[in-house]
Amino acid sequence: MATIQAAADGSSTPPAREPVVNDFSIQVATVNGSGSQSANLILLRTLFQMGIPVSGKNLFPSNIAGLPTWYTIRTNKRGFIGRKKEIDILVAMNAETAKDDALALQPGSVVVYDEPLQLNELRSDVTFYAVPFEELVKPVCPNPKLRKLVRNIIYDGVLAYLLDIEMAEVKIALYRQFETKIKAAEMNWSAVEAGYNWASENLQKHDPFRVERMNENAGKIIIEGNAAAALGAVFNGATVVTWYPITPSSSLPEHLTEYARRFRIDKETGKATFAIVQAEDELASIGMALGAGWAGARAMTATSGPGISLMGEFTGLGYFAEIPVVIFDVQRMGPSTGLPTRTCQGDLLTCATLSHGDTKHPMLIPATPEECFEMTGDAFNLAEELQTPVFVMLDLDLGMNYWTAEKFNYPTAPMNRGKVLSKEDLDRLGGFGRYEDVDGDGIPYRTLPGTRHPKAAYFTRGTGHTTKATYSEKESDWTANMERLERKFDTERTMVPLPRVKLTEGAEIGIISCGTSVYAVEESQDQLERESGLKTSHLRIRSFPFPTAVREFVDQHKRVYVIDQNRDRQLMQLIRMESPGISPEKLLSVRYFGGMPLDARTVTDSIVEQEGI
Amino acid sequence: MSAVATPKVNRLGLPILDYRGGTTTLCAGCGHNSISQRIVECFWEMGVDQTQVIKMSGIGCSSKSPAYFLGASHGFNSVHGRMPSVTTGALLANRTLTALGVTGDGDTASIGIGQYVHVLRRNLPMIYIIEDNGCYGLTKGQFSATADLGSRLKTGVVNELPPIDTCSLAVQLGATYVARSFSGDKKQLQAILLGAMAHSGTAVIDVISPCVTFNDHQGSTKSYEYVREKQENLQSVGFVPFFDEIQLEEEQVPGEVREVTMHDGSKLLLKRVEQDYDPADRVKAIELIERSGEEGHLLTGVFYVNTERPTFIDMLNLDEQPLGTLPADRVRPPKSALDEVMEELT
Numbered sequence: 001m002a003t004i005q006a007a008a009d010g011s012s013t014p015p016a017r018e019p020v021v022n023d024f025s026i027q028v029a030t031v032n033g034s035g036s037q038s039a040n041l042i043l044l045r046t047l048f049q050m051g052i053p054v055s056g057k058n059l060f061p062s063n064i065a066g067l068p069t070w071y072t073i074r075t076n077k078r079g080f081i082g083r084k085k086e087i088d089i090l091v092a093m094n095a096e097t098a099k100d101d102a103l104a105l106q107p108g109s110v111v112v113y114d115e116p117l118q119l120n121e122l123r124s125d126v127t128f129y130a131v132p133f134e135e136l137v138k139p140v141c142p143n144p145k146l147r148k149l150v151r152n153i154i155y156d157g158v159l160a161y162l163l164d165i166e167m168a169e170v171k172i173a174l175y176r177q178f179e180t181k182i183k184a185a186e187m188n189w190s191a192v193e194a195g196y197n198w199a200s201e202n203l204q205k206h207d208p209f210r211v212e213r214m215n216e217n218a219g220k221i222i223i224e225g226n227a228a229a230a231l232g233a234v235f236n237g238a239t240v241v242t243w244y245p246i247t248p249s250s251s252l253p254e255h256l257t258e259y260a261r262r263f264r265i266d267k268e269t270g271k272a273t274f275a276i277v278q279a280e281d282e283l284a285s286i287g288m289a290l291g292a293g294w295a296g297a298r299a300m301t302a303t304s305g306p307g308i309s310l311m312g313e314f315t316g317l318g319y320f321a322e323i324p325v326v327i328f329d330v331q332r333m334g335p336s337t338g339l340p341t342r343t344c345q346g347d348l349l350t351c352a353t354l355s356h357g358d359t360k361h362p363m364l365i366p367a368t369p370e371e372c373f374e375m376t377g378d379a380f381n382l383a384e385e386l387q388t389p390v391f392v393m394l395d396l397d398l399g400m401n402y403w404t405a406e407k408f409n410y411p412t413a414p415m416n417r418g419k420v421l422s423k424e425d426l427d428r429l430g431g432f433g434r435y436e437d438v439d440g441d442g443i444p445y446r447t448l449p450g451t452r453h454p455k456a457a458y459f460t461r462g463t464g465h466t467t468k469a470t471y472s473e474k475e476s477d478w479t480a481n482m483e484r485l486e487r488k489f490d491t492e493r494t495m496v497p498l499p500r501v502k503l504t505e506g507a508e509i510g511i512i513s514c515g516t517s518v519y520a521v522e523e524s525q526d527q528l529e530r531e532s533g534l535k536t537s538h539l540r541i542r543s544f545p546f547p548t549a550v551r552e553f554v555d556q557h558k559r560v561y562v563i564d565q566n567r568d569r570q571l572m573q574l575i576r577m578e579s580p581g582i583s584p585e586k587l588l589s590v591r592y593f594g595g596m597p598l599d600a601r602t603v604t605d606s607i608v609e610q611e612g613i
Numbered sequence: 614m615s616a617v618a619t620p621k622v623n624r625l626g627l628p629i630l631d632y633r634g635g636t637t638t639l640c641a642g643c644g645h646n647s648i649s650q651r652i653v654e655c656f657w658e659m660g661v662d663q664t665q666v667i668k669m670s671g672i673g674c675s676s677k678s679p680a681y682f683l684g685a686s687h688g689f690n691s692v693h694g695r696m697p698s699v700t701t702g703a704l705l706a707n708r709t710l711t712a713l714g715v716t717g718d719g720d721t722a723s724i725g726i727g728q729y730v731h732v733l734r735r736n737l738p739m740i741y742i743i744e745d746n747g748c749y750g751l752t753k754g755q756f757s758a759t760a761d762l763g764s765r766l767k768t769g770v771v772n773e774l775p776p777i778d779t780c781s782l783a784v785q786l787g788a789t790y791v792a793r794s795f796s797g798d799k800k801q802l803q804a805i806l807l808g809a810m811a812h813s814g815t816a817v818i819d820v821i822s823p824c825v826t827f828n829d830h831q832g833s834t835k836s837y838e839y840v841r842e843k844q845e846n847l848q849s850v851g852f853v854p855f856f857d858e859i860q861l862e863e864e865q866v867p868g869e870v871r872e873v874t875m876h877d878g879s880k881l882l883l884k885r886v887e888q889d890y891d892p893a894d895r896v897k898a899i900e901l902i903e904r905s906g907e908e909g910h911l912l913t914g915v916f917y918v919n920t921e922r923p924t925f926i927d928m929l930n931l932d933e934q935p936l937g938t939l940p941a942d943r944v945r946p947p948k949s950a951l952d953e954v955m956e957e958l959t
């Protein structure tokens with residue numbers, strides 16, 4: 001073992017390594033509510049501005065201030081920006097977690113820490129840099145009350161020195177972060193400079209990690225999935241938006257409110273072409289959205305697991321009475337209150353069949369901000385064309401974290417309002433049967449309340465009904481209606497977005513995933529081939545009911561691993577439900593339900609183990 | 614307000630028959646049927662275009678009734694206790710519609726109290742009729758939250774919880790037209806309903822509507838001596854007695870307390886509010902309702918009217934056109950708007 005010298009300044013020196021450029025993870029450990037979010041976002045944005053593929057993930061507690069929080073940033077020159085399990089650089093600012101955080105690191109990692117924590121005494125196989133944050137903050141921030149908030153940003157300066165991050169870009173990112181708050185920006189910039197200058201004068205770089213400018217982000221944007229979905233709603237004619245605050249979905253309607261106020265107030269009349277209502281609970285928010293969809297609005301609500309549970313009864317009514325509505329589920333870890341600030345894909349089964357009795361609902365499952373934007377438009381079209389509740393399944397990782405994305409394409413496709421009969425249609429037809437399957441696709445025609453025709457009205461109910469929407473308990477009426485709804489579900493299968501398939505030549509092993517699992521899966525495919533010589537193909541499901549391509553992919557491969565970010569293998573269960581003919585031994589499972597965004601190593605290890613490689 | 618005359622057609626040239634719905638499946642003699650009939654008469658008399666009306670309800674006997682009136686109006690029999698949210702959504706989508714909500718005491722005061730409370734706060738422009746019989750008729754007579762203290766079920770279960778006064782709550786929480794009537798008081802109910810139709814804002818009408826099958830309450834406002842004698846008959850499962858709908862024989866004088874014998878022999882003490890009562894005073898309205906309750910009278914009449922408070926639709930500054938049918942170019946901002954946002958996010 002190499003001898004390691006502990007320097008008097010608290011720094012220590014492991015053996016020199018080859019430089020590691022644009023390929024590492026940073027974890028910043030702070031206390032919630034201490035202003036670290038600004039420092040982290042500035043760091044993220046700086047790396048983005050330097051053209052390096054980067055992602056940032058906020059691993060925050062269910063708390064406003066005082067509990068430990070972590071932020072991880074990953075750079076990867078090859079574009080793998082899923083969570084990396086191993087931390088390469090730890091910034092330890094929180095006394096409460098510092099020791100555990102430092103002890104959990106792999107040998108060869110780096111720790112930048114607050115000097116009084118004396119972490120350098122813990123181990124000798126990582127590089128320590130002690131920084132006297134308290135001393136550095138005093139001269140730049142005379143007001144002791146503000147110091148707590150300004151103190152954290154110093155590590156941006158220290159990291160800039162250690163990692164060769166361009167200070168000019170830090171400055172741009174910082175002034176952008178503070179927008180119009182010039183005084184705050186100036187003070188924080190002084191703090192960054194203080195950190196940089198102190199580091200350049202006092203720290204000797206012993207670690208291999210650094211960044212280099214690339215050109216991977218030209219023309220790209222940084223956005224959270226929730227904001228992307230909100231824009232999707234504003235640009236696809238959402239008119240009634242109802243919600244009840246719940247993490248991690250709240251920022252979706254909040255962004256929507258902001259964008260709608262900017263772009264959906266009529267310039268001539270000053271009136272809103274939208275209604276956004278914060279309801280008294282999720283029961284009311286889905287009730288309002290359904291009422292609005294019934295009366296002709298492009299209506300939506302946004303919630304998360306506990307809200308989904310509450311919306312069950314109304315969703316069943318929406319399915320059975322055939323009312324368009326879009327429901328965003330930004331999934332968080334359940335069951336019950338669960339881990340409100342941790343991610344998962346644990347509502348797939350619930351949403352697919354939400355409510356009592358025989359119910360099945362279409363789900364769209366985006367994996368990127370671009371898809372959050374586009375699929376919101378798809379969801380409104382599908383809801384109105386199919387006259388049924390449509391779920392858009394985000395997760396906390398996608399919804400609340402910042403992602404790099406291509407600029408969104410302006411939606412040019414028409415807003416399809418579905419089979420709605422006008423007064424003129426009724427004049428021509430002389431009447432209609434609300435639940436008649438005129439076209440053989442299971443989708444009936446409807447009228448909107450307010451249609452000025454004596455034959456326009458029908459009675460909407462969750463009870464048994466005839467094709468004319470009158471009350472019926474007759475067996476034949478009931479089964480005929482349920483069979484028509486099944487027919488409609490088959491029509492849905494042909495209308496939902498297709499999966500993304502990437503076939504690898506010579507691959508016998510297939511991987512099926514959905515949503516944010518894609519980041520871990522694509523990196524894992526690379527690891528499997530490089531490390532184990534295992535070639536794999538990948539199909540990413542983007543919707544339920546599954547288009548036939550899913551079954552075809554399974555048939556094309558010898559074995560198929562289904563990736564689930566939940567305990568009960570929900571995606572696999574849905575595949576089995578949709579394709580009962582698949583032989584049981586053919587589908588294998590990779591599951592993770594720890595609450596963090598899925599990482600590639602977890603997928604790779606599981607497949608390697610099951611393959612017996 | 615004058616009583617309804619009986620011309621053959623209304624101002625739209627339609628006979629009253631056109632304002633009817635399907636045949637009722639409620640028990641013969643049910644007070645709810647009288648209320649349905651009053652709705653038919655009032656909407657016909659006012660010459661309301663039925664296609665511009667939505668009939669909204671929750672679940673229960675009362676909530677079935679919208680199928681029995683205004684056959685040319687869209688109806689929505691939603692889920693238990695949640696008629697207010699569905700109505701809110703419908704009005705957000707189309708602010709030009711006239712919303713008529715019909716619910717029961719279980720639908721409003723028990724499972725739906727949360728939505729009731731919040732629709733009052735919002736002052737949603739709608740007529741909100743509570744067909745109040747103090748029990749769950751459709752599940753065979755269990756107590757609702759408006760059942761009187763001390764009233765007794767046929768099984769011997771005694772209600773030990775105080776009733777919720779839906780009118781008192783309505784005044785407190787922001788409804789702008791609050792009244793109570795009795796399903797058998799044809800003239801008063803018509804007048805109150807016409808008043809509600811003329812009102813903009815949440816108009817709550819709590820209508821005491823006897824349940825002919827299961828209502829055998831004993832309490833300060835109702836006696837059940839007669840029921841006791843007939844208990845055997847009433848308990849036989851599936852037996853639905855036929856009665857005529859109860860109607861008051863002559864118009865009640867303000868201030869007069871009148872005893873009404875119910876189908877089952879129980880007594881209802883009705884008292885009309887005084888002639889000089891000013892319904893503009895919120896605090897007095899609550900005091901009046903609470904005092905009459907203490908005195909054991911079932912006070913009827915319009916308790917509170919406020920024509921100043923803005924409705925929920927006013928507060929939202931909505932486009933004058935129905936949001937649901939705005940053309941695409943009014944609900945999809947131009948490409949330049951998206952470009953602007955994208956530029957900000959780079």
